[in-house]
Each structure stands twice: as structure tokens, then as C-alpha cells.
Amino acid sequence: MTRVVIIGAGHAGGTAAALLRQYGHEGPIILAGEEPAAPYQRPPLSKSWLKGEADLEALLLRPESFYAEHGIELRTGVTATAVDAAARTVTFADGTIEPYDALILATGSTARRLAIPGADRAGLLELRTLADAERLKAALGPGRRLAIVGGGYVGLEAAASARALGAEVVVIERMGRVLARVASETLSAFFTAWHRREGVEILTGAEVSAFEDAGVRLADGRVIEVDAVLVGVGALACDQLARAAGLACENGVVVDETARTSDPAIRAIGDMTFRPVPTHGGHRHRLESVPNALEQAKQAAAAIVGRAAPTPEVPWFWSDQYDLKLQIAGLPDGADRQLVRGDPDVIGEGASFAVFHLAGDRILCVEAVNAPAEFMAGRMMIGKATPVDAAKLVDPSVSMKQVAVG
Numbered sequence: 475m476t477r478v479v480i481i482g483a484g485h486a487g488g489t490a491a492a493l494l495r496q497y498g499h500e501g502p503i504i505l506a507g508e509e510p511a512a513p514y515q516r517p518p519l520s521k522s523w524l525k526g527e528a529d530l531e532a533l534l535l536r537p538e539s540f541y542a543e544h545g546i547e548l549r550t551g552v553t554a555t556a557v558d559a560a561a562r563t564v565t566f567a568d569g570t571i572e573p574y575d576a577l578i579l580a581t582g583s584t585a586r587r588l589a590i591p592g593a594d595r596a597g598l599l600e601l602r603t604l605a606d607a608e609r610l611k612a613a614l615g616p617g618r619r620l621a622i623v624g625g626g627y628v629g630l631e632a633a634a635s636a637r638a639l640g641a642e643v644v645v646i647e648r649m650g651r652v653l654a655r656v657a658s659e660t661l662s663a664f665f666t667a668w669h670r671r672e673g674v675e676i677l678t679g680a681e682v683s684a685f686e687d688a689g690v691r692l693a694d695g696r697v698i699e700v701d702a703v704l705v706g707v708g709a710l711a712c713d714q715l716a717r718a719a720g721l722a723c724e725n726g727v728v729v730d731e732t733a734r735t736s737d738p739a740i741r742a743i744g745d746m747t748f749r750p751v752p753t754h755g756g757h758r759h760r761l762e763s764v765p766n767a768l769e770q771a772k773q774a775a776a777a778i779v780g781r782a783a784p785t786p787e788v789p790w791f792w793s794d795q796y797d798l799k800l801q802i803a804g805l806p807d808g809a810d811r812q813l814v815r816g817d818p819d820v821i822g823e824g825a826s827f828a829v830f831h832l833a834g835d836r837i838l839c840v841e842a843v844n845a846p847a848e849f850m851a852g853r854m855m856i857g858k859a860t861p862v863d864a865a866k867l868v869d870p871s872v873s874m875k876q877v878a879v880g
Contacts, residue, residue, distance in 0.1 A: 475501030482580030483507025486744030486767035493775035506549040519607040520631035557719040583709035583745040592685030613702035616640035624706035625652030634795040644675040711746040733774040743770035752786035803853035804839035806831040835861040
């Protein structure tokens with residue numbers, strides 16, 4: 475029987491283990507993770523968990539009893555230290571050596587560190603794990619002041635949650651706008667206006683030069699005095715094991731459409747991978763999202779059991795901030811124009827709009843705020859490469875169902 479070892483018990487690894495059983499795998503499965511908890515959802519850490527609206531049971535992907543009931547050996551609080559690809563073994567920090575016939579790497583990503591004075595201070599916060607979220611939650615509350623370094627999605631979600639808990643918040647972004655690397659200017663302007671409306675101070679074009687006792691020092695000499703600092707400036711793939719094992723790596727572990735690495739016995743899934751996206755010309759991307767983790771878990775599990783490969787999916791992402799639901803489908807690379815449906819200048823009740831990124835008459839990406847119909851139709855049209863009538867697309871009186879049929 476094929477013996478499967480999965481390193482990383484997050485969303486990707488936990489899902490892959492469950493799918494292997496669902497797809498009929500009867501051999502041993504070992505699921506090993508560094509954290510003490512069973513596989514859990516990470517997106518709520520910056521939202522419902524931080525605000526105290528969810529407990530651990532609500533975060534778990536599956537009840538802890540699920541793993542034993544399905545013959546999955548779950549090992550928590552263990553660290554894999556080496557993969558011997560030739561011998562097909564994994565060595566753990568406690569000295570245990572586990573052989574495998576098929577190995578799945580699902581080690582995720584780690585927070586990027588700033589190379590500035592004070593970056594190693596013990597009091598700095600990040601938000602990658604349950605333990606991180608607990609430390610951040612303890613630092614918040616009425617009268618507390620939080621600096622968030624980095625205006626990406628996690629930073630803005632944390633800002634919204636911190637405001638809900640009564641804390642004062644200042645977001646410090648070195649680029650000229652928040653979400654500069656991941657969203658259109660229209661979306662950036664909308665979220666900047668909304669956060670400011672909610673009392674968040676947003677500083678753009680602000681370079682952090684040091685972390686000090688008083689707070690955050692900027693390159694222009696200003697010191698932002700705060701009680702706590704959350705650093706969220708991106709993430710790096712946890713590919714150290716893969717590199718040491720001789721696997722091809724480039725902005726993460728290089729994999730194919732079946733999550734196979736350069737070693738046919740090893741697959742890699744989730745945030746750590748540099749993968750082709752078939753719906754966008756097969757170009758490689760490192761996608762940090764739950765849908766990506768789930769899709770690659772399906773790919774790996776199907777390949778191991780000899781099942782037909784799943785249909786390629788359009789990448790999609792989401793972010794919840796205040797009463798706003800942002801849903802994004804597709805990737806904007808290669809777009810030559812943007813079209814807006816709805817009014818992004820409505821900052822308040824009734825806010826709803828979508829930004830479509832097009833190449834010719836094809837939609838490549840849609841960013842939808844409180845606009846589920848635009849998101850769903852856009853995602854479908856991206857997947858099918860459906861030509862779109864631009865005049866109909868920007869006319870809210872034409873339903874998205876009509877737009878989608880051409």
C-alpha cells in the first residue's frame with residue numbers, strides 16, 4: 475500500500491489528507507504540523523477570531539476526532555527537519571524518521587521581515603498563526619493605539635477588526651497607495667476612503683526606518699507613537715526543506731498542473747508553490763489563498779490515487795472589512811484596460827461596484843465589492859474566455875446574466 479506523508483497541517487495539508495480518504499486511498503497517511511492545533515482556517519484570524527466572534531471549534535477544518543476515525547495519523551507540534559529524496563524519508567526534530575512512497579509538502583509561507591533597526595524586537599506582532607492572533611487580540615481594546623506596517627489585505631482586515639474593538643489605528647504603507655501590489659487604483663481609493671471614514675489614519679509613501687520603544691520611526695524623522703505594532707509586509711514561501719532536498723524552486727517550489735515537483739514522488743501544495751495557472755495561459759504564479767490550497771490539494775490527492783485530474787479553476791480571493799465583502803476572480807496580468815460597473819465613489823450605505831480588467835474583449839479579472847452577481851458572472855466568463863460587450867458590462871440596467879450570454 476502507498477504510504478503518504480504530509481508535511482504541514484494547515485488548510486492545504488489537512489484537506490489533502492481528507493481527500494485522499496475520500497478518493498479511496500487505503501494506505502497509511504501521516505499528517506504532521508508544527509502548530510499544536512489540528513488543521514484550522516486562517517482567514518478568520520484577522521476578522522471573527524480577532525473580534526472574539528469565533529472559538530477554536532469554529533475555526534477547525536474538521537473535528538479533531540475526524541483524523542483518527544479516518545485512519546489519518548495526525549501529529550501536531552512536530553517539525554520536519556530534512557527530506558531525503560533518494561531514500562524517500564522525512565526526518566523530524568525529535569529524531570523520528572518516516573519513510574514515504576508519496577510525500578506532500580504543504581508548509582505554507584512565513585511573514586517577511588524588514589531589514590531595519592529594531593526588526594527583531596520581541597514586542598513586534600505578526601498575523602500568521604492562531605498564537606499570533608491571540609497576542610494581537612491581547613494588545614487591542616479601547617484607548618490602545620496600534621500601528622500596522624503594510625497596507626495589504628491582512629493589514630486592512632486587522633485595522634477593521636481593531637477599530638471594532640475600540641483601538642485607534644494607523645496604517646503605514648511605503649507605496650503610494652494601499653493594496654498597491656494586489657489591486658486596482660479604483661479599489662485602493664475606495665478602501666482608503668472607507669477606512670478613513672471609520673477613523674483609521676492611513677499614511678502612504680511612508681517608509682519605516684526603525685522600530686523603537688516609543689513606536690515606529692519613519693524615514694522622514696517622524697515617530698509614530700503607539701502601544702503595539704503589527705508588521706504585515708508580505709510573505710515568503712517556506713521552501714527550505716524543498717531546496718535542501720534538491721527540488722526545483724523559484725519564488726516557491728516549482729510544480730506542474732498536478733502539484734508534482736521536480737521529484738515525481740513529491741508534490742507540493744498551497745502558499746509555498748510556484749504553479750501554472752491554466753486559465754491564464756499557463757503562466758506561473760505564487761497564489762496565497764484558500765481556494766488555491768483547496769485546488770492543489772485536489773490535484774495532489776487525485777494524482778496519488780490515480781484519479782482523473784480535476785478541472786482547472788479560475789483563481790479567486792476574498793476579503794471582509796467592516797460590512798464590505800470584496801471578491802476577486804482571475805488575475806489582471808496582460809490586461810489593457812479597466813471598466814467600472816457601479817459607483818466606487820459611494821462611501822457608505824449602498825456601496826456596490828466592480829472593476830473589470832480586460833484584454834481586448836476578454837475579461838481577465840474582476841474586483842467586486844458587495845457585488846456577488848458581478849463576481850460570479852465574471853469568474854464564469856474568465857473560465858470560459860467568453861467575449862464581452864463592453865457597453866453592456868458597464869450598464870447596471872443590463873443584468874450580469876444578460877452580459878454573460880453575450
